[in-house]
Amino acid sequence: MPTPPEVNLAKPHKFEAFSVLVVDDELGMQAILRKALGKWFSKVDTTSSVEEAEQLRCDNHYDLIILDINLPGRSGIEWEEAFQDDGKRSDVIFMTGYADLEIAISALKLGASDFILKPFNLEQMLQAVQRCMDKRLVERSQYALKRDFERRVTTEIIGQSQPTQNLKQLISQFAPSRASVLIEGESGVGKELVARGIHTSSKRNGPFVPVNCGAIAPELLESELFGHTSGAFTGAKKSREGLFRVANNGTLFLDEIGEMPLNMQTALLRVLEQRSIRPVGGEKEIPVDVRVVAATNRDLKQRVDEGQFRADLYYRLNVLKIEVAPLRCRKQDLHELVPYFVKQLSQELAIPDPNWAHEDMLALEAHDWPGNVRELKNFIERSLLLATPPAHYWKPINEDIGEASQSSSQVNAAQSSPEQEDPHTMAFGYPNEWTLKAVERAHIEQLVYFHEGNKSAAARDLGVARKTLERKYKEWDSE
Numbered sequence: 001m002p003t004p005p006e007v008n009l010a011k012p013h014k015f016e017a018f019s020v021l022v023v024d025d026e027l028g029m030q031a032i033l034r035k036a037l038g039k040w041f042s043k044v045d046t047t048s049s050v051e052e053a054e055q056l057r058c059d060n061h062y063d064l065i066i067l068d069i070n071l072p073g074r075s076g077i078e079w080e081e082a083f084q085d086d087g088k089r090s091d092v093i094f095m096t097g098y099a100d101l102e103i104a105i106s107a108l109k110l111g112a113s114d115f116i117l118k119p120f121n122l123e124q125m126l127q128a129v130q131r132c133m134d135k136r137l138v139e140r141s142q143y144a145l146k147r148d149f150e151r152r153v154t155t156e157i158i159g160q161s162q163p164t165q166n167l168k169q170l171i172s173q174f175a176p177s178r179a180s181v182l183i184e185g186e187s188g189v190g191k192e193l194v195a196r197g198i199h200t201s202s203k204r205n206g207p208f209v210p211v212n213c214g215a216i217a218p219e220l221l222e223s224e225l226f227g228h229t230s231g232a233f234t235g236a237k238k239s240r241e242g243l244f245r246v247a248n249n250g251t252l253f254l255d256e257i258g259e260m261p262l263n264m265q266t267a268l269l270r271v272l273e274q275r276s277i278r279p280v281g282g283e284k285e286i287p288v289d290v291r292v293v294a295a296t297n298r299d300l301k302q303r304v305d306e307g308q309f310r311a312d313l314y315y316r317l318n319v320l321k322i323e324v325a326p327l328r329c330r331k332q333d334l335h336e337l338v339p340y341f342v343k344q345l346s347q348e349l350a351i352p353d354p355n356w357a358h359e360d361m362l363a364l365e366a367h368d369w370p371g372n373v374r375e376l377k378n379f380i381e382r383s384l385l386l387a388t389p390p391a392h393y394w395k396p397i398n399e400d401i402g403e404a405s406q407s408s409s410q411v412n413a414a415q416s417s418p419e420q421e422d423p424h425t426m427a428f429g430y431p432n433e434w435t436l437k438a439v440e441r442a443h444i445e446q447l448v449y450f451h452e453g454n455k456s457a458a459a460r461d462l463g464v465a466r467k468t469l470e471r472k473y474k475e476w477d478s479e
Helices: 027-037 050-059 103-110 121-153 162-174 189-204 217-226 262-274 300-305 311-317 331-349 358-366 372-386 391-398 403-415 438-450 454-463 466-478
Strands: 019-023 041-046 064-068 091-096 114-119 183-184 207-213 251-255 291-296 320-323
Touching: 019 027, 019 050, 019 403, 027 041, 027 121, 041 050, 050 064, 091 121, 114 121, 114 311, 162 189, 183 189, 189 251, 189 291, 189 466, 217 262, 262 311, 300 311, 311 391, 311 454, 331 358, 331 372, 358 438, 358 454, 438 454, 454 466
Parallel strands: 019 041, 019 064, 064 091, 091 114, 183 291, 183 320, 207 251, 251 291
Antiparallel strands: none
8 A cells, every 4th residue: 555755854855855755565665775775865755566656656756656567467567558648747767686688778768768787776776766857857947937938028028109110121121231230229218129129030050149248247257258268367176268259150249338448449359340359368269250239328429429438339230220209109009018927927926817998008008118118018017016006106196286296206206205195196116215114104005095085996996905005194193
């Protein structure tokens, strides 16, 4: 009969999230493996036959099955369900006391991960188990990274406004060339998205490698881009490939290029002209085939006039130029961007799609979006999390002080403390320095004001009981 899993109270192991089933008709072997594997795995089940094992396999998920070939009834080789059920596929380590070559070949053909002869020492078994589980850990990590990559990275540019149509046309037109591209636009307009679109449409074989020039310390930027040799500087114990070599045959995206130090601008210009790099501490030039796409939210021409950016590098980068229009100049795109972000974020947050009204879309169109598409996405996420339709953020403002003073209210909100802020004139968003408690109070008071003092209606919007609001107000009164 199957035995209950052993409870593992030891320090968590890297295999703790995995589960194991041991199938062996020798009770002593079951006990040895259950004790040894119980130090690694949180769930270790044991049983004596294929019939019992199949029942356990149908009721549970096992990442690893340690299976004796010679069992009463069906042999381990005949347990076809364990190898044919792709939906619950486990790694299998076969054990046998008979060194039969044909049996070993049959086991490996079935898809066994390993084959161990009895008698074996425990260390031999543990090494086989570790090899299987390390491989499965890598597969899980790769799957998670792939999911994260697919979820967060897209080259699709949403919108049908004329500026967006022109943008798509330029991407298609510039993509086949090897020439450098300079992308200009305000923060949050999606300059990296444009760069990824250029790379994808170019059909280059190498990777797309983004670098934020403003986020890397100036003294590390050269090594980051060009690499270094072992011993090139203090702490350089191993040689390292730079991002130019990583991006070989692909695209290197230099974001915030206007923040690059002048000495690095000289080095970058040389690379663009010679198409080769020299690692820090190295003597040889290494040829690279990299297309450089740069982006900035600053006026590079003005930086050139001020002496903060090299004129020759500016003209070398500005072979092809794309200006990305701010969202306020292409509000027609909201009709596609809003549903796109709502669907995407609803899935990520595991919440149902909201039932927003026509007035909510009008409210979104009335806003100027100084933070552009990034601000829009963050705003939609906050609206979904707080279950508050967009119009609820602007309606009190539009009714009482008019749309003309909305931007000044936002500035005042950012400069005020939570105690000084009047919730009746609060715009959407809260200053970064506010505590969670202050944000909660401001949001509750704003909704109560929106419902003209009706706490029951405000509670419904917040998804809490009216008693919760009453308790909050009592707490605030006692402070």
